[in-house]
Amino acid sequence: MVKQAESQRYIKLLRYTVYFFIISGLIAGFLMGVVRKNASPEVKVIIEWIFIIFENGIRSITTIVGFYLTIRFIKTSKGKISKFRLISFASFSISFIFLYLILPFILRFTEFYVALMPFPWASLPFQAPITGAHLTVSLTKILDWNGVVITLWVFYIYQLIALIGTIFLGRRWHCSMLCTFVGAHAEAFGEALPLIPHNKKRPRSKAVHPKMRTILFLFQIFMIVVCLALMAAWGMYFFAGTVIIPVKILISIERMKYLIFELYLMIFFMLFVGARSYCYYCPAGTLLGVIGRIAGQQITTGLTKCNSCGLCNDVCKMSIDIMSKAKAGEPVRTINCVGCGVCVETCPTGNLQFTTIFLTGYRNRKARSLLRTDYRNEP
Ligand code: SF4
Ligand code: SF4
Ligand code: SF4
Structure with missing residues (x-):
């Protein structure tokens, strides 16, 4: 209160x-x-x-x-x-x-x-x-x-x-x-x-x-x-x-x-x-x-399970229908997305991620290097 x-x-x-x-x-x-x-x-x-x-x-x-x-x-x-x-x-x-x-x-x-x-x-x-x-x-x-x-x-x-x-x-x-x-x-x-x-x-x-x-x-x-x-x-x-x-x-x-x-x-x-x-x-x-579309911009869905709460649609100032894509486990690809990340932040199940070709490559490289470090640190 x-x-x-x-x-x-x-x-x-x-x-x-x-x-x-x-x-x-x-x-x-x-x-x-x-x-x-x-x-x-x-x-x-x-x-x-x-x-x-x-x-x-x-x-x-x-x-x-x-x-x-x-x-x-x-x-x-x-x-x-x-x-x-x-x-x-x-x-x-x-x-x-x-x-x-x-x-x-x-x-x-x-x-x-x-x-x-x-x-x-x-x-x-x-x-x-x-x-x-x-x-x-x-x-x-x-x-x-x-x-x-x-x-x-x-x-x-x-x-x-x-x-x-x-x-x-x-x-x-x-x-x-x-x-x-x-x-x-x-x-x-x-x-x-x-x-x-x-x-x-x-x-x-x-x-x-x-x-x-x-x-x-x-x-x-x-x-x-x-x-x-x-x-x-x-x-x-x-x-x-x-x-x-x-x-x-x-x-x-x-x-x-x-x-x-x-x-x-x-x-x-x-x-x-x-x-x-x-x-x-x-x-x-x-x-x-x-x-942005040419650069592969999209909101990736399906990282967890969508519970159909609709919060992502409510917070999107560009009125993009994220939920229906999330329910189908499909990426949201539209030139209207301004990449603010509010939907990503709001999703209670952590189902969404903003990405581009560059960001995906960067995250993959980071994950691989983390894996290599873990492997080297193993007793
Ligand atoms: S990043 Fe922003 S503009 Fe893009 S879908 Fe999410 S809330 Fe909408
Ligand atoms: S350039 Fe500025 S005003 Fe134009 S769409 Fe992007 S954020 Fe909005
Ligand atoms: S906020 Fe997350 S859980 Fe809720 S409808 Fe959107 S994608 Fe599904």
Whole structure:
């Protein structure tokens, strides 16, 4: 009883953290996207600083606080937390501290957040060399064109890190260890979301309603088409100098896409549909999911016996039907799995394991070397 009250206290604190994060995000986004357009130069500077403080400071700190509260909640309610999830939390926190607090401080450049997005998400590599900006963010303001060069370098290095890691660890690498956009926020705040449970029979279920999943799937197609069209338009301009759509209109479309689908709808869905709602239609996630499948990503089932409790389905924020596969003893292979490991941690019988070709090879090598050590130590 005492433990339950304590764990509920952590959930309450987590909810307050979410409110603070959301309200400050809405204000910063509104100021930057709407008010800034017609503001005087002095007010513009203030608005830009407010946005920078939100992007670099508030996002980092609230997310790290969210991880702490989630760990406390899981420890008090379940008794322990898996190493698999702790690695996710630690990796996300290090990404935030390094990329949003230390790196901007060392390089005296505060706009890296525009570069920390996997490829289909951003037209940055084409837009920045043409306009010196991305979305509404000027990259030339402080360091002149060096700002563009630094941002592009950060962007390309980040793409390489995301791609190589995904080949080894599947979608887990980016979506559950590195993504400082929705991935980190979803894992930090997910235990307190959605704010209104939508499954009356299983109120603690994180699965998204099937009708809503259809809507999110349509969004996924829409986002892929829009991102590809935008990149094609920028690319034609960048490589051939052909202007299909005037730059001003392209920037407006990008800004609207960002504000509507990547900020306001993302926040709305996060609060009322599910913490990882954006991940259902994220273009980068779609591509990483395909690479993850090629890397052999899957949830192995059948390590023990499934007792059909359904807890794995309840905790999966990507609404994947793990139980029916577990009952049949078949692996769960889908591009939608973000590799968070919550199902693995939750299964009471220890029936599940997240793996990729690389991880399976690594575990096999480790098991063989342990066997050899045991054999040598035998009297
Ligand atoms: S799907 Fe997109 S937003 Fe979600 S964690 Fe992956 S890269 Fe980040
Ligand atoms: S199947 Fe498991 S690891 Fe994959 S997204 Fe769902 S809960 Fe996370
Ligand atoms: S949580 Fe484990 S035991 Fe329960 S349904 Fe899922 S796989 Fe089966």
